[in-house]
Amino acid sequence: MMRLSDATLGKVAAGVATPSYDRAKVKAGVVHLGPGAFHRAHQATAFDTLLAHDPRWGITGISLNSTSAADALNPQDGLYTLALLDEDVSYRVIGSIGRILTAADSAAVLAALASTDTRIVSLTVTEKGYCLTGDGTLDMAHPGIVRDLAGGTPTTAIGWIVAGLAERKRQGLPGITMLSCDNLASNARKLGAAVRAFAEARDIDLRRWIEDHVRFPNAMVDSITPATDDALRARVRAAVGLDDAWPIQREGFTQWVIEDDFAGDRPELDRAGVTFTTDVHGYEAAKLRLLNGPHSTLAYLGLRLGHVSVAAAMADPKLAGFVEQLMREDIAPSLTPPAGLDLAAYSAAILKRFANPAIEHKLSQIAWDGSQKLPYRILDTTRDALAAGRPVDRLAVPIAAWLRFVERAAALGERITDPLADRLLAAGGDWRAILAMRDIFGDVPSDPRFLSAVERAHTALADPNGY
């Protein structure tokens, strides 16, 4: 079968949407670090919608740690298929990505970051890609940061961003917007602080230039995007009539709320359903705590019970009931929602999305990087609950389930996917030693109410049903 590309775009099966704009006229206004599945399901799709109105917002993707996206998409001229899986299933070929560069193309990466066309640098590099310490500031002892500060070709996202900004300063280019699209509370504030700290360690004038020329709007991003598998490839081949080396699947729902704080031109992403607001915090906290917190809870409790997917975990009445109660009684009271956001309706919609039978979202995928995710997903809520004098017994359950998850892997000699895997597995069965890791837990465990709640939950979870 022929492969998807500009040359074969006309052969895409009827009923599958294709770019309605002339791809040859598109300019890359966005450089995106981390063009993985989430970026392609979410931001690249929004820009694809915008390109029908304004050709200045194409995307150049940059993969710093792998060549797989470049290998799959460059032979397809950046084209790929998005499968929207819900009650109704639909397919759409996305054309917003022009090309994908890798770390080996360092001169081209720098040129893209410092191009006059580039007005936004966006990121989906996951929590660990920011190289932060537990308090959310740049980890100056992080091996990647140490290496990049020593000079030479950068290896980290922060190192590359600062190299690009230094080049823009050198060339006297106008200001630029850095748009974080990762699941961190105050994502761009943290990015901005990290970028300025790195720049300052090199050149105080560069830091000043950044303060004057670069904006870092916070953003909340949401769309459930399970990893691509062979079943999706086959399904897309049948629907599109062409081979696609890396199609993407996601639910129908998508949301992107961006702080209205741009350095220059703001893309009219509202045409693609994006909300611009002066206060992202309320949306961000609601999403991280009410969606991602329960997601991680389902992952660690569900895997222990032998469930494979989110939908299967949601079909377990006890587990679904626990998560619903956690959201209603423990998480929602920690939130101050923005005007118009009804937390009960928002929670109900999330639970319905989790139960979506059209997608198979693996719990093992969500279980990755627990040390990086739990602070934003569960611990912020726990800290607020302790401060307000509310009980933390249920909130301690996902923490204890994660401790059991690490313990099990250590006992079986299995690897876990986590940047702190070595330290976590070395601590093995000693859950107290893990709780003492301040870069994960901060000072939360110094509160005896939390410590005893985790101890009780951990003991009870000797039985996978003991929550």
Ligand code: CS2
């Ligand atoms: C998930 C998220 O993998 C995970 O940890 O919780 O990727 C989640 O699906 C998205 O944030 C939804 O927007």
